[in-house]
Amino acid sequence: MPNQELSLSPSPAPLARIMRSGRIVVCPIDEALLLVIGAGGPMADQLPVEIDGDPATQAIASIIGWRLSAPQASATHGFAALIPVDRTRGMPATLRFGREGSGKRYIVAPRTVSTGDVAAMLKELAGPQVVHVLGRLVDVLMKPPLDPRKLTAITALLKAGTAKDGYIELLGESHDDAIALKGWANDIAAGVSRVIIRAENASVAECSIAVFPRNDAPEDAVGFLGLLSADDLPRARDIQGIFYRGRGAWRYAPVHERKFVAGPLETPGHLRAMLLQSQSSPQVLLRLREAANGFDGTETISSLPVPVRLGVDALYQGDEGAFLISGWMLDPDDHVQSVRLRRGRTEARLDGGWTRTERLDVEDAFVDRPEFKGAISGHRRSHGFIAFADGLVGDPAAPLHLEITLRDSRRAYMPLHPTRLSARHSTLRLLNAIDPTSWALPDIVDRQIVPFLDAARAGAPTIETVIDIGRFGEAVGAAILVAVGEAEEDFAALLGLLALDPHTRQAPIVLVLQSEQFRRRAAGIRRLAEFYRLPLRLLSVEGSGDASDLARTAARAIDNETVILLSASLTPANPGWYQTLVANYEAKSGSIISPTLAYEDHSIRWAGSSSLDRADHLQSSRYAGYPVGAVNRLKLTRVATASLECCIMPRKALLDDTGPSPAYLGASFNGLDLALRLSRRGYESYWLPALQMLGSDEASGAVSAATARYVERVDQTLFRGRWIQTVEPDTTTHNEVSA
DSSP: OOOEEOOOOOOSSOTHHHHSTTEEEEEEEETTEEEEEEEESOOOSEEEEEETTEEEEEEEEEEEEEEOSSOOSSOSEEEEEEEEOOGGGOOOSEEEESSTTTOEEEEEOSSOOOHHHHHHHHHHHHGGGHHHHHHHHHHHHTSSOOOHHHHHHHHHHHHHHOEEOOEEEEEEOOSSSEEEEEEEESSOOSEEEEEEEESSSOEEEEEEEEEEOOTTSOTTOEEEEEEEEOTTOOOGGGOOEEEEEOSSSEEEEEEEEEEEEEOTTTHHHHHHHHHTTOBOOHHHHHHHHHHHTSOOSSOOGGGOSSSOEEEEEEEEEOSTTOEEEEEEEEOTTOOEEEEEEEETTEEEESTTTOEEEOOHHHHHHHTTSGGGTTTOOSSOOOOEEEEEEOOOOSOTTSOEEEEEEETTSOEEEEEEOOEEOOHHHHHHHHHHHSOTTOTTHHHHIIIIIHHHHHTOOOOOOEEEEEEEESSGGGOOSSEEEEEOOSSOOOOHHHHHHHHHSTTTTTSOEEEEEEHHHHHHHHHHHHHHHHHHTOOEEEEEEESOOSHHHHHHHHGGGOOOSEEEEEETTOEEOSTTHHHHHHHHHHHTTTSEEEEEEEOTTSBEEESOBOOEEETTEEOOOTTTTSBGGGTTTSOOEEESBOOTTEEEEEHHHHHSOOOOOOOOSSHHHHHHHHHHHHHHTTOOEEEEEEEEEEOOOOOOTTSOTTTHHHHHHHHHHHHHHHHTTTOOOOTTOSEEOOO
16 A cells, blocks of 8 residues: 555635535636545536626536535535636636536636645545545546646646655666656556656656565565656656556655666666566556667677678767768578667667668678578678768767667667767778779769768867977068978978078068877978078967868968968979069969969969859869960969969968858868958959979879879869859959059
């Protein structure tokens, strides 16, 4: 039997006013429902109610009645009625219960009461029947719709008049939207029921309950396992207890003061320990079995009794819950129904959108194993997979794992530990690991890599180290900013040329490298700069991508108002190039001016970016492939964008906030994207045909030559997605102006 009844507050007002025939008190539950307490004769469970004597305003009341322990001539029964009303018309003054001609009219007390007052009144009116009266009242209130105000009233009634029954000793968190319970009680019944969770804010949940024998509980008590499920469950550690419908009334099972809160990896083990002894409906036992077989941190795929195996070669974590995963799954008999990547309560299904790849090595590794003999036919070789997954934005500390579900509903797991790199470096690593001749590469690029990069955010690079060599602080003029990308470029020759030119030898030179290259090459650069007596500032940047990112970061470490961006792979073809750029910039102050970029055979590589000539392609140069001599007599020419491989520009342009940029893999499109953003900010761009820089546009050292075309495909897709709707054809470009 229940062992204790919660205390009730004293009655706030003399009960004589409601025992007096014809008077009732009202407790507003919400804007559309009143709880009425009164006394009179016996009533049916449902009756029509006429409000304020107006036959047009009738409602159907749900009534809970009981015989009074001390009946009077005018009142033999007490009642609690729930009446739907329109409170915008004000509180009613009279209520008539029953049909016209046979009903009884009641006068409503002028002051309303609270739910706590109602519980105290019912305690006195119902006496020992109060638990059952409150239970029936709560049963009616629990019917949908269940809004917060109604739930508050229910909780107040249950707190006031519900017997305590047993304890909850264990609360178990899970990776699903569920909380496991373990404890003992006298009046709890197996099955599925709605319960009210007592926490800082009360909530309603569905509870699947199974019972089991327990020798350490009081006489007639049983142990129970429960599984709470709802959309807005509180944290397990915040639960104080649950109100549940017992066999005869509502009961309260509090959480024991020495409770144990199990983490998501521990909960399955606690459920498995008691599940075989538990009894309930098949539906409940199935739910508990699924929870007991949840992920507990161990790998279970390799122990499946069916020919299914899975492995992960690489897992890269990007931004905002995005992942790029590469692996293999051997399932020759199609036992697997689904494959999911899960973190906490979030998940992403992989098999619906992954790209399968040929993996003969997987087939060869398992063909002689007993469980796979006869299953591997050799006709299906697409055992590999590459998949993009997003939306896993749950608790970052929650364990990440793969979950496979078999067609017989069994589940198995593999814990995962992602590699945290920038989206760009993750993608480059993956591309370098894929056979460049694979037929699946185009699909991998379009359906996996591009969405992964689209979901990425560019991190903010930071300056790690600054070293000044020579008389850098005394040098004046436009700063020459040389950004060294990922390729292992030999820029000793460039430093030598800068030292030979009388103008550049006196100009401030800023050499910026990624931190990894800086650590390897800083000592050699110092020796070269000291030998040539160059005023040089050496910068190390952490977290940067390509040369454009390096240049924008390095701009924060210099004071010169004008900078000349110069790629480390370029060589000046004209003497006096520095002065020529500076002179033209002084005539077009605040603009961006680039020389012609040519190959070493003096054929043109870039000679001004013009407008869009097709919907998917920004024309890089109408003179590409022509000899330099065809254009070197042209004047300074306005173009759509300059080339950031070599240009003179205001330092302010590099510091401006031009908005986010896609995570391009190569430097070419990243530079073009930045140039377009600067153009949108109002910086005019010019091409200076009389000046040439020699160099190649070979693939970056970050990828192999065979993979370079896929890098370009990725960047083209990202570029089109960003600019195809925003860049309009402009027929006014390539206007020659006087220098």
